[in-house]
Amino acid sequence: MKRCSGEALTARKQPRQARARLTVDAIFEATIQVLLSEGLSALTTTRVAERAGVSVGSLYQYFPQKQALLFALLQRHLEAVADAVSTICTRCLGMSLGDMSDALVKGFLDAKTQDIATTRALYMVAAELDTDELLGIIAQRNHAAIRTLLLSAKDATFDRPDAVAFTLRATLAGATRAVLERGATPGDLTALQQELPLLCRAYLVARSNPL
């Protein structure tokens, strides 16, 4: 078996014909289905191909390794969440600190909990991958958006905007993961939705200077 060289996690080639695009879509869909119904340890390239109704060879035509398939899936999800964060941050420019904090927390939480099953599946998947670079890029995007947002607050200034944006991002992502990762009861989710806004508001107020 070829050992992973750490690169080549991107798709091998783009589908050019309609037939090929159908194949790729079917593979994505099958991957999520197998992941949710059978679990990570049963996630086999053979099984994915079988469920997608194509041969293993076809799968490897588009994803050079099993990891590339999982990587593409994770990337899609992280970028969707980053887009949501970015949109919120743009929309809330110039608001009061409290309002932008609440909107950010709610927006992030909504994006992550829109499809909890998939989110959980992707938490599992991430460990099998070399995600340092991808997570770094996503973190940078979110950091920049949050930093700009904070600096635009109409009723406060920040001495160390980078440290605050860093902490806010790690806290949002981390606390959400800690709750969703294992079987979160509806009560756990409610608690998160109630407490996380309070947590972030209190921190931002403590870490800023009122105008």
Place this chain on the structure above:
Amino acid sequence: MKRCSGEALTARKQPRQARARLTVDAIFEATIQVLLSEGLSALTTTRVAERAGVSVGSLYQYFPQKQALLFALLQRHLEAVADAVSTICTRCLGMSLGDMSDALVKGFLDAKTQDIATTRALYMVAAELDTDELLGIIAQRNHAAIRTLLLSAKDATFDRPDAVAFTLRATLAGATRAVLERGATPGDLTALQQELPLLCRAYLVARSNPL
């Protein structure tokens, strides 16, 4: 190959002779070494046994599946951290809210960052396992310790101690993970050590009633 039944993650049998104890220790040590030097995807029972200087058969005498080995490793680490939290919480009973918050954050962070490489390795490992039950037990222990600590504060009372303990625990574990999981620079770690106490203090103050 036998499919995992979801049970039987505990060690198959205890070593009874000194020779056997040496074998088990060597297996543990070898597992961490392989994990750190070769990565998760190269973590093979054959390779672990080889590095430990025993045969695969011996490994399977003590760990019925590869997962059981990883499970034991994770359990050891989580219990060490829970012990640290428990100790701090006992020592800080009756203190002021600010003091106990600072001590708790510092104690948790110290326990998690004592051996960052191992902590990171175990973050990877966790996804290959069915950790729901273990994480639940650890979470319960930490929750109870933190809840008791909060209620003992000499200068504050809490209306919803469970919600606050829940959030504090998820935030500590989550934010720390978010920072350590990928290549954390020394600067990231410093930022975490500076900001996390401020975050937790601000939240606890906002969520309690002064006396």
Place this chain on the structure above:
DNA sequence: ACCTGAACACCGTTCAAGT
């Protein structure tokens, strides 16, 4: 009581052959 290592079923990945 403990250890060994060949043997088996299964998995990731490739590639010659097809349309």
Place this chain on the structure above:
DNA sequence: ACCTGAACACCGTTCAAGT
């Protein structure tokens, strides 16, 4: 341009044979 599936090296796990 895309698809197929037999073939290969490797992995998890077992078990008969040893001390």
